[in-house]
Amino acid sequence: MSNSLSKEEAKSKIDKYAADILRPMQSHGGLELWVMLLALGLIMYVFAYFIQLRDGLGVTAMRDYVSWGVYISNFVFFVAVSLVGMLISAVLGLLKQDWIKPITRVAEVVALGFVMVAGLVIVNDMGRPDRLMNVFIHGRIQSPIVWDITVITTYVTISLLLFYLPLIPDLAFAKKRLKNMPVWQYHLFNILSLGWIGTPEQYKILHKGIRLLAILIIPVALAIHTVTSWLFAATLRPGWDTTIFGPYFVAGAFVAGAAAVVILMYILRVNYKLKDYFTDFHFDKMGQLLVLVSLVYLYFNLNEFLVPAYKMKDADAVHLHTLFSGKYAVLFWGVQIFGMIIPIIMMLFRRFRKPAWLAGIAVFVLIGAWLKRVIIVIPTLLHPHLPIQNVPEAFHQYFPTWIEVFVTLGSFVMALGIITALLKIFPVIPIWELAEEEGLTEEFESYE
């Protein structure tokens, strides 16, 4: 197939792919330490959650006013981060942005890790998780909660398929190439590769399946975060009662997700030694993407805060003053300045889109994105339209207890655990797509 490369060159190129991309699946430098850290986090989580389960939600700081605390803020964040799978593998893929190819699997893994745990975060917020089934038995399709459950389940399924389908040729490839694979892994790859031998017919079917999923995931992903925003916007509350919440959430989600992918790319570049795949060029492009979605998000923020602030309706005024100059001012301005404005300005310059710089900036953006969810959820709850009479003074404040902190950390541990497992068991870059791009499909399939 390849015109420009000789047979020898083509072979050595594929061999390099195999060596570079498959090697980290078997050499686990630093993995034990990382897994131990995760295990420790998981133990803390189990301990904290056990206490919450035994004593009830009273062990959290949530009371009659703030009934959605860090758990729900965290849930919104998890759903947000998972949206990046759709942005990168579907939107950019369909737009024929070929530079995105090596990054698609990383994005899909991030999406899977976060969306799978998002459901659990909701269960953690329930006082009686044993009654979870009632949501399915008695849920009413008139309620946004039921829509949310529906779209999240759908999104998990599509994400799984969109992770799995592009993996099939690579599984067959890895099965042939990897010596002394553990037996379970060999069987797993054998079954999952569905007898892939790389016939043109198989390639045709595979492309068709991936294309269908890529198209389907766009409306579903938009729905998942729009519906999540409706959980707030369908309520009559200052700060939530706004018509732009859907696109505002989606834009914010792209920011969080793109930042998470940049960070993971950097870790893989260093730890998996993938400099030749996640190159300066890729970081530059991801930096452009991140600054683009951040600018869109900034634009939504202007609308979301400036318009009500210009009018200052009574109820909005209380809310906005808390954010602008009241109890939440430090957090609000910190997030807006260090999580959005400064990163945007920096990323406009090429030198800050170099890998290490960009990864550092992405950390700020991601932390800002998490805190932003706290700002969206909690201050609004502190100012109901109809205040409760004679409430204890403590109900007017909210600061998470250590139980909430550990349970929330636990959700990160689980998401990172899923991401780690997927990136250790499977090749992190779609090798066959690289080969296809270079016209080396024949070489890719021909190894015996």
Added chain:
Amino acid sequence: MENTSSRLVVGLLAVLLLSSFSVFAQSEWKVEDAKSKMSNPIQADDASLKEGKALFKTNCITCHGDPGKNNGLPLVPKPSDMANAAFLSANSDGAVFTKMTDGRITMPSFKAVLSEKERWKIVNYIRSFDENKKVASTVTAVKKEGQTLGVPYQLSLNYNPEESSLVAFVRGTLTDGNLAPASDVEVGFFVKRYFGDLPIGDRGGVTDENGMIKAAIPTDLPGGEEGKALAFAKLNDVDTYGDVSAKTEVSVKAVEIINLMDERSLWTVSVMAPWWLIFTYFGILIGVWGTLGYVVTLLFKLKKAGV
């Protein structure tokens, strides 16, 4: 020296005493002497008592309750029972008048609501409960041809559908055992509602010399699909007349009862959701999962294409 220190102690004690007194004074409602000494310019005759009673009913009873029943609202500070002996002996006519005129915190000022004369008439009515200064009595028992009217009392209720009114007829028992119409008996009219009794006919009134009193029924009261309601009358002063009441069914406005759960809406159960929502929800669900199902069949095809 000793003298100074003992003076100091006395001074301190005095300050303490005074300050505790001023705290006390906050809950005690004092009226200036001059105002307290005002005398009532209105004669406490039957007419003024009757008017005072009516005014008291419309303006004060909601908070202070029926005099002598100690059933005022549980506010803090509590609105005193106007027939309470301690209250009556502590407050001169002028004091009652002033308190009513000025008001304090929850106790509204009636300066702009009631004329001075009206306020004095209420004072007369309140004073009529004062055992020490009883000026005139609201006659409850009527003498008739040398006989005294007393218990048991009877109440009959007549419904006039054309006029949509009720007439209550009260009779008491004479010493010889015969019944005779009782005048000046307080009667209340009510219509039974879901959550209590709705007073009608201007909260009732007292019977005339024929022992009768009339009350209009508001015809726009909703009365279910049949437009019926249960009206009743009762003698308010249970202590004097006993627990006497009579009821009758009356016609009010017929209304169609709409059960909000019967129509397709956002607030009912799932199966009663609006059609557009059902079609949208399940349409999307089937469309998306159908496509996913198709992708899964592609996987089988893929497998077959490999052999």
